[in-house]
Amino acid sequence: MLYLASQSPRRRQLLEQIGVAFTPLDVDVPEQRAAGESPVEYVSRVARDKARAGVAGVGNGAVVLSADTEVVLDDEVFGKPADAADATAMLRKLSGRTHETISVVWAVQGERAQSETCVSRVRFASLSDEDIAAYVASGEPFGRAGAYAIQGRGATLIEHLEGSFTGVMGLPVFETARLLRRFGITPG
Incomplete structure (x- = not known):
């Protein structure tokens, strides 16, 4: 039995996309x-803390998968924006x-714990104040690391991607599938 310790609809969608059955868990x-x-x-x-919190809730026999994704510029970690001003400030810096964009996926089963890391490089186009204001007004930046969604309107802000599209979304599917196979779970 696989559990996903995540509240992210994008992570759930990506696991479904690769044909993995799972039960979602809400962890904090x-x-x-x-x-x-x-x-x-x-x-x-x-x-890792999310996965361990999930295991604590379901028991040691289950496999718990978790992930975290953050945007990093000049060693500054950009989490989810608190409000429109915060989103605007992040987008101006980017x-x-x-x-x-750093995504780390952990799988934990009892005392066994393994991870995969995916680092992608994303280049933003030069954005005008009007571009930023319109994007923030769309509401899409909220609840997303770095105040953008590569799979949505945020794609129009991105000039170049080197790495994993799904890693930037929040769950690198190649690395996730490789990790799950080590726990006896085959995607597809």
Whole structure:
């Protein structure tokens, strides 16, 4: 039995897309970067904590899958924007620049725990204040790391992607499938 410790509809959609049966779990873990923690360490820890919280709720026999995705520019981690002003500030910083999107996926079953990491590079076009205002007004930036959704209107902001489209969405399917196979779960 596979559980997905995530409230993200995108992660659920991507698991369904690759033909994996799962039961969703709602877990709540703190998402606060510790002093001295690198962005990759932070993303990995949050994803691992989600999986462990899931295992605590369902028992050791089940496989619990979790993920975390963050946008990183100049060692600054861009989580989900708190409001329109925060979304606007994030998009201004990303405008005309290349940032990294880090996705880490963990699978935990009892004491066994393994992960996969996917780092993609995303270059934004130079955005005008009007471009940013219109995108923020669409409502799409909210609930999304870095204040954009590559699978939605946010695709119009992206000049170049090097890496995984689904990793930027929040669940890198290649890495996820490889991880699940190690736990005896075959996609498809």
